[in-house]
Amino acid sequence: MSEFIALRGVSKSYQRGGETLRVLDGLDLDIPRTDFVALMGPSGSGKTTILNVIGGLDRPDEGSVIVADTELSALAASRLPAWRARHVGFVFQSFNLVPVLTARENVTLPLLLTPLSKAERRKQAEFALEIVGLTDRMDHRPSQLSGGQEQRVAIARAIATDPDVIIADEPTGDLDRETANEIMELLGRLNRELEKTIVMVTHDHLAAESAKRSLHLDKGVLVESGRGPA
């Protein structure tokens, strides 16, 4: 497996209440293609910051971030959105669906950034919803869906453009145990069958067990804490 995601000497600080909070301090991380990594650690340890840096939502103060052969730290800020649209799919704890759009329309959103025609976008969105098992809920708005269904729509949206990497920030955080298991099963399938590289932050040990490996982050240092199903 080649190094698909490579972080070298990444540091990141935030200003909080006049104080400088150094969240990441010279962090190194390698994630091969088709890996499924769970990042764990206490609150404020910098897990989400790593996700944001890998997903091109945030930039490090120092160090280099290479994702899918692109040196993100060298990429102009104005080019990051297009890069994200092409390479990354996001799944968030609170689903982050657009409430005024239906499930199908939410999934179609990232496809607007592709050269696909309207008919192709519709077909692609329906295919993504079929993968997550929501063909019967396509025309429902988020408020008409359960939490698990909302997260499935978010996952469908994340895979609609066939991205290289899926970034999942606490994808089971707002779900009950049974639904959380279903979501983790779905992410596992995406990794195994569609060979999506997945980087996931979670506090849930059971969820982390679905990943191929777990990394524990504490005080800016990453330690491999376990290996899940191969």
Added chain:
Amino acid sequence: MKVPWGLALRHIFEHWFRNLLTVLAVGVAVFLFCFLVSLIVTLDDQVEEASQDRVIVQSAVSLFVTLPLDYLAKIAAVPGVGDVTKWQWFGAYFQNQSEGFFAQFGVDPDPFFRMYERDIRIIEGPNGETAPAAREAVHLAMLEEKRGALIGQALAKKFGWKVGEAIPLTCTLFPRTDGGAWDFVVLGIYEKQRANVDDSTLFFRFDYLEDTLRNGGATGPLGSGTFFVQVAPDHETAEVIETIDALFTNGPQRTKTSTEAAFQASFVSMLGNLPLFLGTIGGAVVFAVFFSVVNTMMISGRQRIRESGILKALGFPNLTLGALIVYESVLLSSLGGLVGIGLAFGAARGVRQKMANFFPNFAVGPETMAIGFGIAAGIGVIAGVTPMVHLMRTKPTDAMRSEG
């Protein structure tokens, strides 16, 4: 890349009541703007279109004091006077005073037809003649029929009057001694050619009024409220005015003579500095509505922070998000603009019908509509810019944490 314009429409319908109020607020502002500007333009047009070589002689005391009839011959003898006609306000109404009131003037047909050759076009004569033959036919018919009347096409339309129809008018200024109505016969219908003419007026023979007063058939002041004078070509209007007023310096009635344009302007000036007053009201309303729309769009923008974070994370560029909020704002304001223009259009129709005597030419012109719509759209653009800048500046990670 496609822009999800439909998202803006969804938001508009999602908060339909708030947005409806915004549309109405802009609509009222644009309505007031268009209405007030049209009022100013109408008044200005009446002055601008008025003739500079036609002068009006009135009493120096007041417009309501009549001048002796023998003044006509004296004015006609003034060097430079081409034509002169009596011009007497009749003040009658048809059927009922509130709905049936309109302007009627007693004139001398011969000079009247010569003086108003360019201002009115007679479109229907007594025997079905049409322009241009109708002019001569109506002129001759008026000389033959003392009760003959020439009416404007707006008046004909309002009351459904036809050529040949007898019109009974009740007059309070010159009431008939038998208590009955004055009878007129429609001999022709005219169409105005210039803004200084009202096409909801009735012109009749002055000698019908004069003879009736003299033989006791009616009561009222015998005289003429004004004399309309056409200055002959190659003569200075100012000199003619000066000579006429000098002629009557020692009475019995002193006169005040002015050009038709100045006469029209004096009506406008009676209302004070109307343009400034109306402009201030219109400006203040537009300004207040501007803040109202900005406030609405700020609220809308705040509710959109989280969504903008999602869209940014998905890869939509800042400019697209900015364009969406400005698009929504411009859409609402422009819709309001159209509502306002529509209201102004309707109101103009009402004004023409109900206040034809004061604002016969009242209309919302295409330029006024364009400016009104431009103001509405401009409000939309400016109101959308503030939330746009905020949304564009917010980082996607911060935006998605927003409760929106």
